[in-house]
Amino acid sequence: MTDYILRIDCPDEKGLVHKITGVLFFNNLNIERTDEFVDIDNNLFFMRVAFSGDCDPERIEDGLRGILPSTANIDLTTKQVKDVVVLVTKEHHCLSDLLIRNEFKDLPFNILAVIGNHEVLRPLTEKFNIPFHYIPAEGITRVEHEKKIEELVKSYSPDYLILAKFMRILTPEFTEKFSKKVVNIHHSFLPAFIGANPYKQAYQRGVKIIGATAHFVTDDLDEGPIIFQDITRVNHTKNALEMAQAGRDVEKIVLAKALKLVFEDRVFIHGNKTIIFE
Amino acid sequence: MTDYILRIDCPDEKGLVHKITGVLFFNNLNIERTDEFVDIDNNLFFMRVAFSGDCDPERIEDGLRGILPSTANIDLTTKQVKDVVVLVTKEHHCLSDLLIRNEFKDLPFNILAVIGNHEVLRPLTEKFNIPFHYIPAEGITRVEHEKKIEELVKSYSPDYLILAKFMRILTPEFTEKFSKKVVNIHHSFLPAFIGANPYKQAYQRGVKIIGATAHFVTDDLDEGPIIFQDITRVNHTKNALEMAQAGRDVEKIVLAKALKLVFEDRVFIHGNKTIIFE
Amino acid sequence: MTDYILRIDCPDEKGLVHKITGVLFFNNLNIERTDEFVDIDNNLFFMRVAFSGDCDPERIEDGLRGILPSTANIDLTTKQVKDVVVLVTKEHHCLSDLLIRNEFKDLPFNILAVIGNHEVLRPLTEKFNIPFHYIPAEGITRVEHEKKIEELVKSYSPDYLILAKFMRILTPEFTEKFSKKVVNIHHSFLPAFIGANPYKQAYQRGVKIIGATAHFVTDDLDEGPIIFQDITRVNHTKNALEMAQAGRDVEKIVLAKALKLVFEDRVFIHGNKTIIFE
Amino acid sequence: MTDYILRIDCPDEKGLVHKITGVLFFNNLNIERTDEFVDIDNNLFFMRVAFSGDCDPERIEDGLRGILPSTANIDLTTKQVKDVVVLVTKEHHCLSDLLIRNEFKDLPFNILAVIGNHEVLRPLTEKFNIPFHYIPAEGITRVEHEKKIEELVKSYSPDYLILAKFMRILTPEFTEKFSKKVVNIHHSFLPAFIGANPYKQAYQRGVKIIGATAHFVTDDLDEGPIIFQDITRVNHTKNALEMAQAGRDVEKIVLAKALKLVFEDRVFIHGNKTIIFE
Incomplete structure (x- = not known):
């Protein structure tokens, strides 16, 4: 069991939260906290997810790349210190x-x-x-x-x-x-x-x-x-x-x-x- | 276009955020802000979603009932005042x-x-x-x-x-x-x-x-x-x-x-x- | 019995507090609170005295003029509203x-x-x-x-x-x-x-x-x-x-x-x- | 030149500020800051004076004893550390x-x-x-x-x-x-x-x-x-x-x-x- 922090920012579009959490769910990971904010003026989406479980980070990032806009910044870390x-x-x-x-x-x-x-x-x-x-x-x-x-x-x-x-x-x-x-x-x-x-x-x-x-x-x-x-x-x-x-x-x-x-x-x-x- | 606030609390389990946002996504609704918190000590899940779009609130609540634990509290409101x-x-x-x-x-x-x-x-x-x-x-x-x-x-x-x-x-x-x-x-x-x-x-x-x-x-x-x-x-x-x-x-x-x-x-x-x- | 607020500011010199409170004491007035501050950089003296008693304000001001530097600002008021x-x-x-x-x-x-x-x-x-x-x-x-x-x-x-x-x-x-x-x-x-x-x-x-x-x-x-x-x-x-x-x-x-x-x-x-x- | 802090508390009576500052003035000391407060409910007088100059502390304390109520607490210190x-x-x-x-x-x-x-x-x-x-x-x-x-x-x-x-x-x-x-x-x-x-x-x-x-x-x-x-x-x-x-x-x-x-x-x-x- 590892603790992960996932940070994503990209242009906003419908369904992002559902798609992102889907990648985690179908990898059998457990979300502990989600924070999400849309900067409506600039149409920007920001999301932080704290989750735990056993996973291959590369596989998660690949999964996310598949469903996110190509310009998305994806930052997945387990480095807590x-x-x-x-x-x-x-x-x-x-x-x-x-x-x-x-x-x-x-x-x-x-x-x-x-x-x-x-x-x-x-x-x-x-x-x-x-x-x-x-x-x-x-x-x-x-x-x-x-x-x-x-x-x-x-x-x-x-x-x-x-x-x-x-x-x-x-x-x-x-x-x-x-x-x-x-x-x-x-x-x-x-x-x-x-x-x-x-x-x-x-x-x-x-x-x-x-x-x-x-x-x-x-x-x-x-x-x-x-x-x-x-x-x-x-x-x-x-x-x-x-x-x-x-x-x-x-x-x-x-x-x-x-x-x-x-x-x-x-x-x-x-x-x-x-x-x-x- | 209406603005909605959805509040849900229920026992925590895997996949809740994905399932809840799925109900909104497949009804073509637009999430503007999500806040979610899990009280780990008591295994409780709390979520607030602000979203907009055209929908039948009953249909949304039915959809949510279908995927949430039976003891979930669901509160969906458009009453802003x-x-x-x-x-x-x-x-x-x-x-x-x-x-x-x-x-x-x-x-x-x-x-x-x-x-x-x-x-x-x-x-x-x-x-x-x-x-x-x-x-x-x-x-x-x-x-x-x-x-x-x-x-x-x-x-x-x-x-x-x-x-x-x-x-x-x-x-x-x-x-x-x-x-x-x-x-x-x-x-x-x-x-x-x-x-x-x-x-x-x-x-x-x-x-x-x-x-x-x-x-x-x-x-x-x-x-x-x-x-x-x-x-x-x-x-x-x-x-x-x-x-x-x-x-x-x-x-x-x-x-x-x-x-x-x-x-x-x-x-x-x-x-x-x-x-x-x- | 009236309540007075006396405010004085003037160039600082030795003995000001003693002299000012002397004027009040010898008019049989009762000091309730004194605040005094010397701005050392600019050699300025500031004092606020809250006192009560029966007095002739002009007599007090005359008394203060007699012991203060000629440039002193003296403000004595009973106007609380x-x-x-x-x-x-x-x-x-x-x-x-x-x-x-x-x-x-x-x-x-x-x-x-x-x-x-x-x-x-x-x-x-x-x-x-x-x-x-x-x-x-x-x-x-x-x-x-x-x-x-x-x-x-x-x-x-x-x-x-x-x-x-x-x-x-x-x-x-x-x-x-x-x-x-x-x-x-x-x-x-x-x-x-x-x-x-x-x-x-x-x-x-x-x-x-x-x-x-x-x-x-x-x-x-x-x-x-x-x-x-x-x-x-x-x-x-x-x-x-x-x-x-x-x-x-x-x-x-x-x-x-x-x-x-x-x-x-x-x-x-x-x-x-x-x-x-x- | 030394810096002194004088603290006095005693039952309140008329003229205390004038008398206390008189002791300092007639010893040629320079008051830098005075704070005074009367607890009216309990008829108590509290005063702190920061002053500088050359003096014999015992002489100052004797002077103060002479003009203050016998129960006064007098604390005169130069110990800044x-x-x-x-x-x-x-x-x-x-x-x-x-x-x-x-x-x-x-x-x-x-x-x-x-x-x-x-x-x-x-x-x-x-x-x-x-x-x-x-x-x-x-x-x-x-x-x-x-x-x-x-x-x-x-x-x-x-x-x-x-x-x-x-x-x-x-x-x-x-x-x-x-x-x-x-x-x-x-x-x-x-x-x-x-x-x-x-x-x-x-x-x-x-x-x-x-x-x-x-x-x-x-x-x-x-x-x-x-x-x-x-x-x-x-x-x-x-x-x-x-x-x-x-x-x-x-x-x-x-x-x-x-x-x-x-x-x-x-x-x-x-x-x-x-x-x-x-």
């Missing part, structure tokens, strides 16, 4: 939270390595027996720096790349190589305060709420598909530094909740949006 | 909010009448041209009082009965007559502060958060299936009266959100719990 | 909520009149016996339109002007005439989605949270000092219209909470920020 | 969060030692070079076990004792010895689900929100003064185990926020309630 590489700079709070969750199996993931463009988080990382790689950006071009990171990341073959307060902007060339596989935590309630120093901006604007946003990274830095957001209240007594401090707890929890959704294969990406079956 | 009767006592805030939503069609419902065991909310109700019936409890027994309410309610044949701060305890005999059709707003975060004067209890306990709970009413007063809950923060500067004031806005929004879920046929009741497809 | 005029366009939800709160004394205010640039909210307003004035913008210039509103508002001498979904942009000339006295509800989580159609923007961006912001209106439309903000969660199943519907409940509650803070004289304005003693 | 001992059992999430905050100085505290009645959290604790003491309860009486803990705790002379998922009930004799110095995180939204297995209780009751409560520990286990509470949403898809998982993030953040308030000397305890100047 995802391999990740984490990129960091100097701030520890998101990395700390991920290392603890990795240590105690609180998220269905496995941290293969941490890469930093500074070295300050090496001691923390190594406490948990995770390899830390220092790839400084000084003295080389952006392209050379990204090339080094890319090679190192690829040597680990991770399922996802996590930017846990990695404070450098990645080029579209880089993110394209890991398309739909890079998750970032942005220290503001997107789309408010795009760009640098969001807490300083928030302080200057006198907001009463600050937030954080976890999103997939695409070409356009702060425009990637949003996965999860949350907020916390602030008031006039907080300066920009204290707002940043208050924001840290939101950031780490938002990142963890977004990753849980991603690792459990609950998230579909379409354009700059996500469809999420919670 | 539900008829309700509202019961009140003296507090206006939930009734006000419902009258405004009724006036501006902000909730898919139609208030047929308001019944009060006090007369103070008559002027408010009549501003909106809704009949107000005063049924005082004084000088008669509880059973006689409920009998009067029951007869009046039945004369309106509502789909749901809403207790919008109706401060009398209903007997099990009464609630059984409207089984799974009575929604109450409870002025606390159940199961905290069961019973009378929850805000006084909350004040005395020094809580930092107060809440409200909308639930179906069953025999056991504060034990009915919970539909929706929300909270608001309080602090040491609030006395019991101010906590009650702060609680009012939570109560009215919680009741409205719960009713939206109920009126859109998103809520299943099983035992003292709800399964809700949002 | 504020007079307001409400401006609206076509959407009812904020006006409805305010009319109900006015009817049942749920906010310390008194609605003197409602002014609409459309006539659709007249029947609602008149249900509650509040004068409704229709001032259409068609066929006249913006300046002429504002002039008419200004004259009408001034004829009521309100303490505050409430923009309850008034969908026209006011000129700086207009807002200057009611400086620090105009409160607006903005249908987004400022500073996200500044400008028109915020819910459409939110939908297109695929956000997971939408919000509302109550703020004072200044020259720069969406840059006024923020009083209160709150949010609600949305997901991929909501289109722009449904996001707007979900936003309405947030808007009305945010406006009411902000007005409560303003009417209770808890809010100081400094630049584009507020200092709020809750 | 508090020493703590943490008690744990087997669950790691609150301890992990505290160890990380200790390592990176994210909370104004210093963890002197961790004491466990099981040994499973020793490796985690020792990664951060904090002493871990294993005091098993097996084979000895409750009184003997507490006696061992008490002696060990006292050898560290901590300012506070933190129960970070310490799953044993402490006797009143023990908690009295550390009166108002023991902070616990309770895995429910008190007063809901008092007692064992709150998440199982929450699951069985079908709640839509779960919470956590940080409170001071007094004789009566779940009745101690509440410091901070927060909540997270759950739904029908979560079983008791998943509710507990979802609850962990709330627990760790609630504990950290409560400790920040306590360590910054913002919390007064009166009876079973707290007065908190945020």
